[in-house]
Amino acid sequence: MDSCFKILPAGSLLLSLALCACLLITPHAHGRETITWLLRDLAPLTIARGPDRNRGAVDQALPLMRAALPDYDHSVLRVNRARASQMLAEPGLYCDPALLWTRQRAQTIFYSVPSMHVLGSTLVMQRIDLPLIADFMDDGKVDLGALLRSGTLALGIIAGRSYGSVVDRILAEADSRQILAHHGNDAMGSLLRMERLGRIHALLGYWLEARYQARQEGLDPQQMVQVPIKGAARTQIVHVGCSDSPTGRRVVDALNPLLLELRSGQLAQLYAQWLAPHERSDYLLETRALFNARRFNTQSTEALSSQR
Numbered sequence: 001m002d003s004c005f006k007i008l009p010a011g012s013l014l015l016s017l018a019l020c021a022c023l024l025i026t027p028h029a030h031g032r033e034t035i036t037w038l039l040r041d042l043a044p045l046t047i048a049r050g051p052d053r054n055r056g057a058v059d060q061a062l063p064l065m066r067a068a069l070p071d072y073d074h075s076v077l078r079v080n081r082a083r084a085s086q087m088l089a090e091p092g093l094y095c096d097p098a099l100l101w102t103r104q105r106a107q108t109i110f111y112s113v114p115s116m117h118v119l120g121s122t123l124v125m126q127r128i129d130l131p132l133i134a135d136f137m138d139d140g141k142v143d144l145g146a147l148l149r150s151g152t153l154a155l156g157i158i159a160g161r162s163y164g165s166v167v168d169r170i171l172a173e174a175d176s177r178q179i180l181a182h183h184g185n186d187a188m189g190s191l192l193r194m195e196r197l198g199r200i201h202a203l204l205g206y207w208l209e210a211r212y213q214a215r216q217e218g219l220d221p222q223q224m225v226q227v228p229i230k231g232a233a234r235t236q237i238v239h240v241g242c243s244d245s246p247t248g249r250r251v252v253d254a255l256n257p258l259l260l261e262l263r264s265g266q267l268a269q270l271y272a273q274w275l276a277p278h279e280r281s282d283y284l285l286e287t288r289a290l291f292n293a294r295r296f297n298t299q300s301t302e303a304l305s306s307q308r
Contacts, residue, residue: 043212044274057270082160156203
């Protein structure tokens with residue numbers, strides 16, 4: 001910038017204008033980039049309402065992630081799953097701190113190393129509706145593909161959500177008339193109300209999420225049951241996903257050391273606190289063993305998808 005002062009006499013109006021121009025192109029004058037964190041109601045990872053608002057496992061981990069990115073400003077935007085996927089593919093700097101890997105998403109999203117290990121999706125039903133699926137049970141698990149092909153019931157899902165590769169494939173092959181996809185921000189709560197009213201007879205979701213949302217809706221979780229899905233993984237792997245741009249990749253690269261350090265300890269503990277007391281010890285042992293495996297120390301191979 002010193003050269004700006006050499007070309008014009010002191011006190012010149014042009015000097016003042018030149019000085020302003022030089023300041024504008026100085027790196028320190030540029031505004032800091034802002035990471036927009038995309039959140040949704042996904043208990044027990046992110047909780048948007050109720051007495052546990054902002055106390056989900058990912059909610060509590062987010063300040064640690066932000067602290068690892070001191071060169072950026074941060075904002076939080078709550079959007080539904082489908083809109084979040086759209087935004088991650090648009091220009092800008094967006095990150096989702098609780099995202100499953102899918103091949104389709106990986107075309108526009110840059111993923112971190114695996115960050116969390118969570119219980120997988122199941123079929124959630126009212127206890128009184130269980131006889132509807134009796135003919136499709138196999139060793140305690142429901143054959144979801146056969147159930148949907150039979151036309152026995154309508155199934156509620158959250159639009160844009162991945163339920164893991166096995167279930168995603170079943171849904172893709174199913175008759176769309178058997179599936180009700182909810183696009184709203186309160187998708188799980190709405191689906192639970194619809195199930196209670198008999199408009200649908202089953203929905204897909206995380207059991208912890210369904211029970212938490214049922215309580216928020218004034219519904220009795222004891223009247224609900226979870227049914228494992230044949231062929232689907234019992235647990236799933238969560239990542240941080242950011243816009244696949246040079247800046248988004250730098251953000252993920254900066255986060256990876258933190259996630260590697262915390263995922264078997266502090267992050268696992270944040271999730272374990274939502275489990276029943278008798279489940280916590282086994283979960284923590286399984287999570288540590290899982291993340292100690294060599295294949296979970298890289299970020300972009302198909303082995304790090306949502307299935308185990």
